[in-house]
Amino acid sequence: MRDTAGGPRVLLKRLRELMAEPLEPQERLDRIVRDIASNMVAEVCSLYVLRADSVLELYATEGLNPGSVHLAQLRLGQGLVGTIAASARPLNLSNAQEHPAFAYLPETGEEIYHSFLGVPVLRAGRTLGVLVVQNRTKRHYRDEELEALETTAMVIAEMIATGDLARLSRHGGLELDLRRSATIKGLAFNDGVGLGHVVLHEPRIVVTNLFNENSDQELRRLETALGSLRLSIDDMLERREVAFEGEHREVLEAYRMFANDRGWVRRLEEAIRNGLTAEAAVEKVQSDTRARMLHMTDPYLRERMSDFDDLANRLLRQLMGRAPEDVAATLPKDAIIVARSMGAAEMLDYPREKLRGLVLEDGTATSHVVIVARAMGIPVVGQAKGAVSMAENGDAIIVDGEDGTLQLRPQSDVEAAYAEKVRFRARRQELYRELRTKPSKSKDGVHVDLLINAGLMVDLPQLAEAGAGGIGLFRTELQFMVASTFPRAEAQEGLYRDVLDAAQGKPVTFRTIDIGGDKVLPYFKNTAHEENPALGWRAIRLTLDRPGLLRSQVRALLKAAGGRELKLMLPMVTELAEIAQAREIIDREVRHLSRFAHLLPTSLKVGAMVEVPSLLWQLDELMKSVDFVSVGSNDLFQFVMATDRGNTQLSDRFDPLSVPFLRVLKHIADAGRRNHTPVTLCGELAGKPISAMALIGLGYRSISMSPAAIGPVKAMLTELPVNEIKAFLEDNLGGPRVDLPMRGLLQTFADDRAIPL
Template identity: 80%
Template sequence: MRDMEPGPRVLLKRLRDLMAEAAEPQQRLDQIVREIARNMVAEVCSLYVLRSDSVLELYATEGLNPGSVHSAQLQLGQGLVGTIAASARPLSLSEAQKHPAFTYLPETGEEIYNSFLGVPVLRAGRTLGVLVVQNRANRQYRDDEMEALETTAMVIAEMIATGDLSGLTRTGIELDLTRPVTVKGLSLNDGVGLGHVVLHEPRVVVTNLFNENFDDELRRLDQALNLLRVSIDDMLERREVAFEGEHREVLEAYRMFANDRGWVRRLEEAVRNGLTAEAAVEKVQSDMRARMMHMTDPYLRERMSDFDDLANRLLRQLMGRAPEDVAESLPSDSIVIARNMGAAELLDYPREKLRGLVLEEGAPTSHVVIVARALGIPVVGQAKGAVSMAENGDAIIVDGDDGTTHLRPQSDVETAYAEKVRFRARRQELYRELRDRPAVTKDNVAIDLNMNAGLLVDLPQLEDSGAAGIGLFRTELQFMVAAAFPRAEAQEALYYDVMAAAGEKPVTFRTLDIGGDKVLPYFKAGFVEENPALGWRAIRLTLDRPALFRTQVRALLKASRGRVLRMMLPMVTQLSEIAEARELIDKEVRHLSRFGHDLPKQLKLGAMVEVPALLWQMDELMKAVDFVSVGSNDLFQFVMAVDRSNTQISNRFDTLAIPFLRVLKQIADAGHRNNTPVTLCGELAGRPISAMVLLGLGYRSISMSPASIGPVKAMMKDLPLGDFSKSLEVLLSSGDVGRDVRQHVMDFAETHGITL
């Protein structure tokens, strides 16, 4: 038996009793600050709560003027209290009035107090208020006193979060927990989504805060930590992550954190101060997250994300929580918020319930973003702080058009966006009416409008969009959402399902295009590339790994039995690569024939024009293949020397600049000259204004996202293509390469009543 329990434990026991008593919220707060002051031998204890207008309002005090409660206010960042709230860091001073941030509030009568200890009231790393103790004497508060105050602040955070304090403010302004927040990020996929927040890895809500016996809680904590370490070791031993891959590096970081003595010591200290094991994890996690959020070093912030994931795993161990059945618990208008996530994880969510995706990280080339585009949902990335500011079930608006996320939006904002969604729906209805109409211009020129795809979830949109076929099937997406290389049987099954869904419509399969920005976590080159976009990728990689290429070719040949197989090689630089690929394809044809397999009735081999070197081999290329497809995204970045994922420079260069349009026209002219079909797939094809330019340049087949087909078809029905082509030719042949093509197109469209 211990002779005397430490102060924090006595305080927590008393707080537990107070929480159990029947009392009005204000009465309970008054009792809490009185108990804290008595326990810490402080003459003042005050609680400030952050309101939705970023004002800290005094909610309860022991020692200051009682009349100042709900009257005394500080702006976020103002005074010592405002500084603590803004920085999410505690502050201990023996002479508070000498601190440069000190602000005197005459209504409180606090000028007679010198020493000051304040801690942020945190929940999930988010500041909800500030808890303060003060003394007349120039006193230096001890570390254990600061720990006791932080622990108490956690209890108060739960009171705020559960709505116990709602309605106490005299101004009628809501608390910060419910205030509207707008987060500006990066647009990664167009569209607008209205719905409710689904946190990708929802925080485990800790309801049991106070322990009865800290020895028992320490044993629970130790057992959970041991189980956590074992589970991480088990994951590291699995075959798919045992030797290489980004997953292994993350798990190694997890293992380092799980064995970090500093972290474990802080957890044990919180338990000894009276918290349960799970409440201790929540407290330490919240403290660390709040402090790390203010760091600018991206490496340290990434490590914080790893730590967060680890702490959530530990909480689930302690509370015996298994992962929830995602499909069952989702609202019908779900908008998923995550720090980051894998492409396969997004596919775990039922598509019919998804309305949008918000990522604190994420880039245009992230695997999950590519999949989200395939699903046709709006995506906002680089939305810093979105996870910690959101709660499951919060109302949310995702504006993928300008990269903005509105959390808990005000009614007028919600109304405006609802109207925007209705307007888009009316336009979509117009596009649906055009679905079965032929894709012809006003002067009756037929155009093939194809769709891009890469997953089975894309296939229903082939019928819904009215696309003429699949102009680009990205076979690498199957590899990107898998934990290991897909087996030949899995590849064959996918390709067969795609062909079956397409029916009589043509499908163009691009062979594996990995490397560069498409990194497979289970496949590493074994060397570091300074410029991967220009490195070992696409056809270069698969020709160096012929077994990989032949496995895919065999799967395509077997899946296409009795049909026409259109196979396209990515990132061709020289004609010898086409010859080498054709030789490998012929070997597979002979192999399957020898063993009596049915083959495609016709094999058409194409090449993608993405590398500028092909521009000086155009006629030879057109004779070497059955068709050509222009990859406008890569071709533009190579021609203009622009890294399209670099937001600092990517917006400085116009894809409709005359030099680049001359390049595109050169390719289209070579196709006409050699009677070789030419298609263009890329972002250019999916925007009415740039699609109009492509048609004017001579392209008669373009491929785009399914959602873009309606707007492009609507533009075409009013387009007198012959007249526009002549005006565009005059513009391109003029000596002024700086002329604004975009403005020229818009002027022509306005004159002829064309919807862009």
Template identity: 80%
Template sequence: MRETAAGPRLLLRRLRELMAEALEPQERLDQIVYHIAQNMVAEVCSLYVLRADSVLELYATEGLNRTAVHRAQLRLGEGLVGTIAASARALSLSDAQKHPAFAYLPETGEEIYHSFLGVPVLRAGRTLGVLVVQNRTMRQYREDEVEALETTAMVIAEMIATGDLARLARPGIELDLSRPVTLKGAAFNDGVGLGHVRLHEPRIVVTNLFNEDSETELQRLEKALGSLRLSIDDMLSRREIAFEGEHREVLEAYRMFANDRGWVRRLEEAIHNGLTAEAAVEKVQSDMRARMLHMTDPYLRERMSDFDDLANRLLRMLLGSGPETLASSLPRDAIIVARSMGAAELLDYPREKLRGLVLEEGAVTSHVVIVARAMGIPVVGQMKGAVSMSENGDSIIIDGDGGIIHLRPQGDVEKAYAEKVRFRARKQKLYRELRNKPSETKDGVPIDLLMNAGLAVDLPQLAQSGAAGIGLFRTELQFMVASTFPRAEAQERLYRDVLEAVGDKPVTFRTIDIGGDKVLPYFKGAGHEENPALGWRAVRLTLDRPGLLRTQIRALLKAAGGRELRVMLPMVTTLSEIRQAREIIDKEVRHLSRFAHHLPNRLKLGAMVEVPALLWQLEEVMNTVDFISVGSNDLFQFITATDRGNSQVADRYDPISVPFLRLLRQIADAGRDSGTPVTLCGEMAGRPISAMALLAIGFRAISMSPAAIGPVKAMMVELPLGKLTEIMDELLNGQSCERDVRALLKAFAEEHNIPL
């Protein structure tokens, strides 16, 4: 046992006694700084607390002028104290006044002190204040003294977090922990939600900070570290973990952290200074997170989430607890805040309590976003820092239209968004009133407005939206939210539920479309692909793995007994793929007939037009299938060589452009000439302005998210389609590809009072 360990332990013991005494907040602070100064043989100990206006205010001092308390202030980044707060790093100086950042505060009387040691007061990586000790003599503070002061600062951080010090703030001034924060990220699904934060992985709260026996705590730490390392080695040795790839790289990073001697040494140091093993993990985790947040290297910053996850695993092992139940104590207006999460995890939350989803990571095409969109909740992503800035129960506003969140919003912001929600509610009332009106344009042209779906939770929205049917049922979502391949019985049950829910309305089932950006963690058939969107996916994959397709087709045939069954093939590139799929379907029909199963009374096979190669085979394709559907998202992506998941280019090209609309008109004309029904599925269909263009170039059936049907129908019933078709024909038949189609459509809508 080191001789220096007794001092910090005695100090922590005294601090524990002070925390338990019935003292006023200011009296407790004054006692704390007094005992810190005594223990560290310092003539000055001062605590500065960070306010919501980014000012560090002197809250308590031993040694400086007491009259300066709550008067002396430094801005974030100003002076030595401001520099420590901004950098989240300790600063030790033998002659503070020679440091270039030194700022003189005459009211404190600190000019007679030379040596200076300051440490940030950290909680969950956030700086809440700065703790300082000073001496008259020029001396260099030892490393163990720095560690002891950091340990003490952790205790003070908990005091600030509990809200005790808020009572000392002057009227109208809040501490930083409660200050409003606005973060900008990416909009993944539109909508606005007002509610309260529910952290997907709630921060583990350590209540037992002070140890009674360091040796016992060191043994607990060693045992937990051993279990942690074994669990990581076990995960790495499993057969399903590929020898190369992203999952293995993450686990290798975990193993590197778990065996890092520097990390273990810091944990042991904190225990020697009087903390419990779990408090030591929390302290070192907070220190590391604060330092990583200020690093400029993006790779090292990304590793922060790996370290956080590892530290949380170690905390759970020490506390003997598993992850908290996801839906426990969920507020009625919960907005889930997560670094990342799986699609299945989102479905564990009761839908009626969800108001939104905030992700620090993710992409618009990630599985959880697809499911959230199906559930009709606003989603924002790429929201760096959202988890560490949030606490369970914080008020929060999510703006899915602008990709913004407001944490702990001010009253005027909350009022503005509440009015926005009321306005949207009024529009929803209007859409509900339109639900039972004929689905036709102002000049009487009938249009089928269909909805996209993929899960059982989508089905009630068929009646609520007034959709004419389901134009695209994404069967792969059932696979994406499962931990293993869904059995044939589970698939059949889902398809039967869908058919019963739609009644006599049509529903088109797209065969499983996995691969590309839709990776199933339990499907190990595909290796690393340089261009997954152009690779082994959709019908290419299911024809190479016919067992998958046969099982799904058999489930569909059995579920649709006595009804019409519509099956659509995704990512078709050649006619031979359609013929191969039809052979599999015919074989399954013969098999079920042999065993006297009740089969569909009519079977229709369709293909998606999303690969440009089909554009030069349209006549042959339409003579081969019963219907086609344009997948506008992928078709536009491939036509313009634009990765829609890449934020740098996703908005570079406009689908409402002359070249792309000419292409879509060609498909609609081919369908009309051959008598083949044509539907368009994709984001274009769900926006009133682009839906206007689609109707004008000949589409009479479009499929979209349920939430989009109301706005599109409101546009459609006011649309004089004949007039717009004439204008669009003239535009698309012209010589220029540079005309601003969007501006033309907006002007037409304004002239004819069409709501967009």
């Protein structure tokens, strides 16, 4: 290149002029490769575009045989061009024919060229094609020339993304790779099948202004935006405020590391000096970095990829003066939300009537956004790695919450097969609706209360629709999690009264506020850093230390339940003294309201959740000190097995239907029966027919689950001989073996008796 400083700028200026001219797509490509060859003093410049069938097709060339355009092809991974596309890395060779991957295409006439520089055409880290320059003489291309070619490739990527190039191919209307169907395997977090269109939770910011008029001005804009970005990250770290679930301190530390990385900033500045705007520079460096990180073998470094993407998007928003977009305002009627991670409050920003599914790259089956999605009755697939970068807003997508699979841009036959699956599920739901009015009794006449878990008014219509016997767990903290400030006492009282009204006399168990741990309220500051928040200052521990919070909630509940029964449940109880302290606060509020002649509940029952293993050695004493007990199987399993339920490496490692944990659950049920204390289990175990069958066999006669689970569990119950499952479990749990494959044995038990699971 003759002018190492001016070359890229001159080339970008020419590209900008070409993009503005009213040219046909093929003519524009031909002019682009001609100008690149001229600018870089190259005898050849060629563009290959990746098709949906994983073939790289020659779309334009200067220097090779023009008759080979749209005829010359290489498979992904074949030859130097295929190698670049597969690895998403450039190749700079002084003698291309000596490279082991070299493949000769006779129709192109390229055998006389030795030096070779090829770069991937990238968009959001995805390879869309390859751009190549070649010369007869043996030489290594300079770093400035590589930078110029990469910058040009970014402009071409936007052309490919518009879809204008697809019709140029002579190969039967094959689509380009950007529109290729993709299957992504994740984990099933909530049952159901959703067909719809992608709505990215944090939409990719599209940069339309690529070329700068004044490099110095763009560098100043970048410096200002970086300064604001660093300040905002430092501020978040100092205050440890959490915007959404999963954005913990180590993620913010990673953000700070990236934001202060001189190598990153230097690459941004270099792209600006070569003629890009600050926004285009961020997009180019982001795409280059993502492509490199996708091919790293180190899992830790690959995990940092999403941190880097989030940081780059924050910087883009700083540069463009744009707040995160309100996608809910323009939601399609069949929206499927695709996100890396999100909080429960963010999920509730979307109108329920338009949601058909949720896709998460992170998260676990027991994370709170999944619990909310389950309450809303929409299918959820989690751990769907790569979904955000592969998807575009508006893409057709199918979410299969039965097997944890995503079908992105599905073929018509795949879409038809899933549509039939949806119709089959609808017929099955019709059968469940027919069961709604039937008693929840087993085949041999044993009654079991089937209750629902709820937390917001959106859940309540499903109480009647599901035919449930009541609300076994009302999570009062969700009202706090979706609010921007502490809900006033009047707002709390209004919600609790509406819940009781909607229940129409069916029992409702209100769990007192369970915040702390991973349920962070942005307006509630915990100044102490907690290494293990799940084991820390949360639930009843927090409310006993902040009694004003518990007092105001109890007062609102007492007033809302005037003239009706009130059931209060205390979460995360570790020792009986906590129950005594909480009773003092409750009794004080009862006396206060009595003194002012408020209408009080006709009956007040106080219960405790069994979640902390210490209670397993105080069960008889516990049963005598409360009116009822609820088993929180999610946390109890987590603590008994020492398994962080938010850790995806451990989420499937241990089975709650193992002999040890089933023995724990039986121990609790037996203690309730001994002491004539009602015991309910409210957790994910209750919502699966196979585990609900086991719970009934262990002695549980009250279980609480998501509304959508009532139908399948009731269908199982009506065919279940309780005395047989009870004897089956006693035989298997009472023996010496703790390694029995209980899940498989339970499945065989059901199959032998035609019990639908």
